[in-house]
Amino acid sequence: MLGTGIIKGMVETARNFVGSYHDPERLTTVQYPEERLAPKENGRSFPFLVFDGNDQQAGLRCVACQICEKECPPQCIYINKSKDKKPDYVGKLQFYPATFDIDISVCMSCQICVEVCPFEAIKMDQVFELSTSDRFGKLLLHKPQLAKPNEYFHQLHPTDANEVDARLGEEKRKAEAKAAAAAAAAAAKLAAPKPAPDEPTKAT
């Protein structure tokens, strides 16, 4: 019969209206600045750079390979490669980014930079209160603002971070074992008259 659907709808909205006063299920809105929802582990906003240890300059995982800069769909990443090199987490000498800027007014939070990074150096952040009165300067984040410690990464995405740490630890262990083996070999070679060319093989 005509009108039954409307009556059903009216009953539902009336239940919503009355229920909103006593049933939290029917009033799901959070009063934002005073109350906040706990962040979800898989939530993401904009990228940040991970560094190990305490010194963000020394521990920065990024090697300025510029893959993310090339892959970024809106092209919001700007990297300048350094002239010199610094040792990375396995102790190997690598380039590092002299400047690393992300224009978050352009960034679309697609996470492609994270997917393509071979060094686990760039991850997604969860901060979202980035509003500012200066839309050009303040929304262009530089390296000091972007670099965040590994503990912060653990805090945001614990599962992901543990996985990454395990993999990196494995690699580090392998590299150390290799270095130890190389050192042992070198020591053995040192005993022998002819020394082996050490560095070039490692660099590959």
Added chain:
Amino acid sequence: MTPLHHYLIFSALLFSIGLAGALTRRNAILVLIGVEMMLNAANLNFIAFWRYSAHPEALTGVMFVIFSIGIAAAEAAVGLALIIAIYRHYKTTSLEKVDSLKG
């Protein structure tokens, strides 16, 4: 109190304005508006004469105006329908261009 002849003069002026419009304007819609205006001026005369008559309880003038308003509404509806039909045929509402009997 307004004397009766003021109403009559007013309605005469309104009638002549409507007449002038109906005679001078070329647009069929405006001619129709002019005719409506003349009809309204006549209606005002009926009401004024009824109000100043010796036996207003007979309601003759009021009745006449009520019927006149009803007929005017019908007239406007049919007239505007005709104008739209003519416009559809000739693509104009100017009365001077609608002069041929053969479509």
Added chain:
Amino acid sequence: MNVAFILIAGLTLGSAIAAMSLRNLVHCALCTVITFAGLAAMYLQLNAQFVGFAQILVYVGAVAILILFAVLLTRNSENQPNTLLASPSWIIGILVAISVSGTIIYAVVKSTRLAQTLPPAPEATVQKIGEQLMTNYVLPLEIVALLLTAAMIGAVIIAMRDKNEKEDSGSKMITGNARERVSQPSTIHHPSSSQKTTR
């Protein structure tokens, strides 16, 4: 002679003149509305409440809207050609109107048989009008009802687009038909289009 009468009469006559002389047809129609409303106020002044309200209901509510729709549905009818005022029929029309009004006003002023005193306000209540309509005037009422029905049906039939006619003309000119359809929304005109043409 009271102030209200002068005000209403002035407004009504002024808007009537504007309605008959403005160039933009929509302005004319809106001025006509003021004229009709002023006449309704006149009826109220003459203690004819029911007629006044009926006047507003029929003229302001229905006829004015009809006229506006007709203006919008007939393209190019908003702008009057500039040659209008030079035509000889204009002068003849004005002369006829002036002579008619002059004759009537002369007759009214010279007449001695017009009632000079205002009788006490008659009771034209809705109830009495209804009773009269149902007793003395029942035949005219039925005739008007019939007329209105016939007029409504007639208006619909006249204004309805004839399907056969369309098919006949459309059988060889499909493109023409399509053009007509496409151009339909543009039948509606705007105030400044007239200004633009004169500029």
Added chain:
Amino acid sequence: MQSLDQIFVTGKQWLLAFLPEALQPVGSILLVIAAIFGVFATLFAVTTILERKILGRIQNRFGPNRVGPFGFFQPAADGIKMLTKEDIVPRDADKIIHFLAPLALIIPVALALSVLPYGRNMVPVEFDAGLLFFFAVGASTELSVFMAGWSSRNKYSLVGAMRGIAQMISYEVPLVLSTVTVIMIVGSLSLVKIVEAQSGFLFGFLPSWHVFTPWGFAGFFLFMIAATAESNRSPFDLPEAESEIIAGYLTEYSGFKYALFFMGEYWGMFAISGLSVTLFLGGWNAPFPFLQFIPSYIWFFTKLVLIIFTFIWLRGTVPRLRLDQLMSFAWKFLLPLALTNIVVAAIWFFSRALQFPGALGLRWIFCAAILAVSYVWLGRGVAQAQRAKRVYQYAE
């Protein structure tokens, strides 16, 4: 009790006694105008905030709750915003008509508010043909819609105005026809007499309001649907459909003119709700004899607010109609039902002569059965028409 009920009437007389004899009629009119504007401007402010809060609750969220306690100063903030905004008039607009359009809405609506009886002896202007006056001025609001839409020189405005006029003309027919039943039963067009006709109590305790009769219930139902459409409210808000035509005929309005339009629409809603209270819900009469000590105007405004709440509730529930659905609903469902209702009212009126015991019940059942059968039958027609495949005239 009597003094509290008549406090505004005596207060007005007391105030007028200060004026000289010649100025008293003018003073009386000015007082009434001030009262109408004050009361309804306040009600407008309260309604806007309540509407937003209720709609929020219906949609599982809080409404505005930041300005003042529970957000109740929000209307003040809105008002300041509206008044300080720039008044933009499009360059090509017809400036005079663009300016006059909001006035052409607010004046008829204020006139319509002036004939409603708000309480015992509390009717601002008493007309013998008050109902006719209400519909006469109500019909002239269509002109303001046209003026706003046409003068803006904006295609959205024009489309909105054309939709609005078509809708208002179509729904005026069932609106007026549903009130004809009341006029038939009461035998008067005077709103005061219509309220007085509903003042008694059936069997000593049941209110004899018109809504509690079969024809009155059907009439109220039809009237409310047509009133929703007349006041351009959801689900009949096609003239202002935001998702289709921006804001319809209000697109080119801003600042104070927009505020006037907004207020005019709400006042129109109040006027038509007040009329439905007067015609069907007993006006200022108390629902039960033991509640008669509460002043009459409080009853009127309580019923008015309840009707407004229903409007808001409906807005939070029902989605917007399509234009062809709107028209077929008016002409194929509401109009035949309203005509049937007139026949039923005539049967009710002439069967008053039956005096045997149980006659009232028999009349009741007979009239209700006619209406129920026609409702179901016409409703099936509408539902079938909805299911039919839609034929597009221009978009194949």
